[in-house]
Amino acid sequence: MVLLTNQQIGTWKRKRILVGSLLICWLILMFFTPKVPLHSFRHHVFADKRNFMGEIWGWTLFYASVSSLAFGSAYYHLKPDDNRIVWDTLPILIAYSSLFSSFLVERAGERVGLSCLVLLLFISVFSVAYARQVQIEVIICVLVDGRVFNDLRLCLTFQLIPCLVIPVMTVLLPPKYTHSRFWLLATAAHAVSKIEGLADSKIYNFNGYTISGHSLGHLCSALAMVLLTVMLLYRSIRFPRLSELKGHP
Structure with missing residues (x-):
């Protein structure tokens, strides 16, 4: 019992020392470092200036x-x-x-x-x-x-x-952003999902009743979403359109 009490006292002492040390560090940080004003231009300038959502x-x-x-x-x-x-x-x-x-x-x-x-x-x-x-x-x-x-x-x-x-316009109109091939990949995945949905029973019978065409269609649709998300994550502006340059010197 005495040993247990001594251990508890030692634990509380170490905790107080740790809390006190952290408090001192915080006070030093607050009093000896320069202010970071909220209304600062640099506060709103980020390294990644891409518009993730397009x-x-x-x-x-x-x-x-x-x-x-x-x-x-x-x-x-x-x-x-x-x-x-x-x-x-x-x-x-x-x-x-x-x-x-x-x-x-x-x-x-x-x-x-x-x-x-x-x-x-x-x-x-x-x-x-x-x-x-x-x-x-x-x-x-x-x-x-x-x-x-x-x-x-x-x-x-x-x-x-x-x-x-989408495939026709991808060929006829120039892209504004890079990684435009993902549009074609996502379109292909979407087209495959529709074909799988139409061949629902045939696919289900062909693979020994493991997975239906409708289920595979859902997976291909999800793949299309993934491809589009990857495109948004990694693309950048290839060139601005003429309509966006109007009014700018």
């Missing part, structure tokens, strides 16, 4: 929709039906819209990209409504005589746009 609106919406897709897709796959598929499809279409608009901002200019973002978001919502048997109300309801749609063609067509347009 064109902020499109990329932010893209990653937000991909994040929400993780929950929406999980909710749908727990009990697949016509009601739950909306929460799986809508985030995908929003992700495509924001991704394609970001590509247009880089290749065709900010005004074109942002205008297409608004238009594509509207088409995304309309595509889901068109496929989900939602009766289009007010003006649209009058134009189509109140019909109820049940057609996936618009959604499928909308998902094929990046596979067709």
Whole structure:
């Protein structure tokens, strides 16, 4: 008991010495080093001046929709039906819209990209409504005589746009940033994911019921996200566009 008490006393003494030493070091640091003012120009100058998110609106919406897709897709796959598929499809279409608009901002200019973002978001919502048997109300309801749609063609067509347009525009329009080949790699991964989804049962039977084509499609889609993220991490401005130089000497 006495030995245990002596050990406890020794431990407390060492702790007090350590705390006292740290306090003295902090006081020396505060009183003998120069101030670091908050309102200083150097305080806001960082070594890495790259814009990680690229064109902020499109990329932010893209990653937000991909994040929400993780929950929406999980909710749908727990009990697949016509009601739950909306929460799986809508985030995908929003992700495509924001991704394609970001590509247009880089290749065709900010005004074109942002205008297409608004238009594509509207088409995304309309595509889901068109496929989900939602009766289009007010003006649209009058134009189509109140019909109820049940057609996936618009959604499928909308998902094929990046596979067709991005490679063509990559060849025709010069890139603003480096590492533009990642656009083609991500597009290829996306195209493969769609093919795997269409061949769901055939792939599942071919590999001995190990993994389905739909599951492989999810993996390829995730690979496309990884490729785009790597592109954003390592790319830099190749050259500014003429529209961005207007107004500058």
